[in-house]
Amino acid sequence: MAETLNIASMATKISNQIFSMFMWQKRGPTDHNWNCVKKGEHGKETHPTDVVFFYDEPYRDVRTYFQTDLKSYQSGSIVRSKLEAAIRSLAEQISCAEVSEEYQKKYTHDHRTCEIIGMLFVYNHDDGYDREFSGVLKHLKLEALDIPRDRRIFVLGPMEIRWLHNVSHDIQWLRGSSEDDKLPGAEHCSYFYPQGDRGIQVLGSGRCAAILEVLTGPWIILRYRDEGSRHNGYIIYYRDDDASVDDFLYFIDYMRRYGMLADNDKIRIRYIENGAATASTFQSAQQQYAELVAKSLTDPDSLAAAVRKIVIEPVNSIATKFTDMQIGMEYAR
Incomplete structure (x- = not known):
């Protein structure tokens, strides 16, 4: 029983x-658990909430709430029926x-326009899942x-x-670094x-969270x-x-178009090192872009x-997986 509780706690912790x-x-x-207000349709008395996360949308005056189901599965348990x-x-x-006064009182802010979204968080606690997860999702039967x-x-x-997890671990590591930068x-x-990419950025210069569309996209940009x-x-x-090289040329041009290269700020691109090609490929794109600039601008x-000056570097350390024994020891403190 204790081992099962520890495994369930892994998804919460991570x-x-x-x-x-x-x-x-x-x-x-x-x-x-909170009361179901559609008992006749859903056939149950209550619904569970593991956790509700929220952030303010950067391009809309809306606060997004994530009704989150946290799952911690071993690799063999990540199957279609469970998903x-x-x-x-x-x-x-x-x-x-959407219609529950109880839920909205507990989990939303009445002074903000809210949007409630579902998030299924499928953590593989034994780190042995090596299949294409998107392929599993494509075969789900979710009619009606x-x-x-x-x-x-x-x-x-x-x-x-x-x-x-690796990105968040690296951010934490960089904040604790003893280096000058x-x-x-x-x-x-x-x-x-950026202003003008999807509209006017309504949060201005305030602190913006990384929205889920960014976290699942090709890059995450943190400005300090x-x-x-x-x-x-x-x-x-x-x-x-x-x-x-073309991918990186596009990305360098993205940085130029949205003013990231204009103020002489330091730019560091970090990546999970799975091979030797990433840094050398980016350096080739740097050289090509600089040559293109020299030909196309009067003051290049x-x-x-x-x-x-853009630096590309691998992350310094990779986050490790939790074990049920480690979680149990932490909760026993």
């Missing part, structure tokens, strides 16, 4: 560690949460889900969680959303501004270790210099 680094916040009671059942249950939870119109359910699988504290950081020490710059986590020197 989700807290991950999302706190991405400036998500928690709202309301955890591991809590289908969890997603169907999440859909019913969202359907009820009871989910409100325009509402969504996200599924974070083992590989995405492993990636996000250590990352400042969270109060001096914000995730980067420490006026006291003039220690400004960007940390970019680049996910694709098979990126081509400053931009070319900014491109050449």
Whole structure:
């Protein structure tokens, strides 16, 4: 029984560690049941909430809440039937949460426009899952889900969680570094959303969380501004270790278009090192982009210099998986 509880606690612990680094916040009671208001349709008395995370959307005046189902599975237990059942249950939870006064009082803020989204967090606690998780999702049978119109359910699988765990671990490591260019504290950081990319960035220069669409995208950009020490710059986590020169040329141009190269800020691209190609491929793109700038602009020197100053480096350490014994010892303290 204790081992089962420890395994279940792994997803809780790792989700807290991950999302706190991405400036998500928690709202309301955890591991809590609330009354179903559609008993005739759902055939149950209550719905569970493991945890509700929230953040403010950068391009809309909306606060997004994640009704989250935390799963901790060994590799052989990540099967279609379990995923289908969890997603169907999440859909019913969202359907009820939309109209439940009890849920909204406990988990949302009445002064903000809210959007409730479902998130299934599938953590592989034995780190042995090596299949293509997206292929499993494609074969799920999810007809006639009871989910409100325009509402969504996200599924974070083992590989995405492993990636996000490593990124969050690296951010924590950089903040504790003794180097001169250590990352400042969270109060001096914000995730980067360019003006004009999807609309006007409504949060302005305030601290922005990394929204889920960013966390599941090709890169995560953390901007830091420490006026006291003039220690400004960007940390970019680049996910694709098979990126081509053209991929990096596109990304460098993205940085130029949205002003990241204009203020002489330090830019560091960090990646999980799975091979030797990533750094050399990026350096080839740097050289090509600088040459293109020299041919196309009348005053290319400053931009070319900014491109050449971009640093690419592997993360210093990889986050390790938890064990049920480790979790049990921590909870026994």
